[in-house]
Amino acid sequence: MRRSTAALGSAAFLLAAPGVVAGLVPWWLTRYASGDGPWPVRAAGGLLALAGAAVLLHGFARFVREGRGTPAPVAPTERLVTGGAYARVRNPMYLAVVALVAGQGLLLLRPVLLLYAAAVWLTVAAFVRWYEEPTLRAAHGEAYEAYRRAVPAWLPRCAQTRSKGSA
Structure with missing residues (x-):
């Protein structure tokens, strides 16, 4: 797949899937109306939402550049994506969407979004x-099986692990 085609397909899928799950549904549940509460919780929520958005966008770009495809099941990548955030955790985009929704819940002080984030996960x-x-x-x-053995599914590893005897 050409990069331009992968980029267009990925942008469309970004709007259709995460855009609905992390944008439209939270708006529908809350109209983005904020509750009253402590600013540290709200600040943490804002940071969590921003981090989620950054990881999500990074993942979509990675699918275009490294995988030559999209995250959409109808237009998958030509190559297995294992770089960037995918070297730390196998499902960074799913974690990013959950973080984005949970971050909105904390930012807006709306428990319904925290429950929704759990349902999304x-x-x-x-x-x-x-x-x-x-x-x-x-x-x-076997490439996927090796990747699966080396990289955790849901809890990102913080540092590259080294085998015994490596410097």
Whole structure:
């Protein structure tokens, strides 16, 4: 797939999937009306939402540059994406969407968004387990299995691990 095609497809999918899950639904649930509460909670929520948005955009760019495709199941990448945030955790974009929703919940002091973030995580975890992992295994074989063994699914590793005897 050409990069320009991958970029256009990724942008469309960004609006259609995370845009709805982390933008439209939170707005529908809250109209982005804020509750009253302590500013440190709100500040932490804002930072969490910004971090989620940054990781999400990084992931979409990575799919275009490294994978030559999109995150959309209908237009998958040609190559397995393992660089950037994907070197630390296998599902950074899903974690980013959950962080974005949870961050909005804290920023707006709206518990309904924290409950929604938990529901989103459960949904994507099931999707990963029952659809995405088997699909990646079928498409990329041993390369995916090696990646799966080396990189955790949900809890990002903080530093590169070294094998015994390496300097």
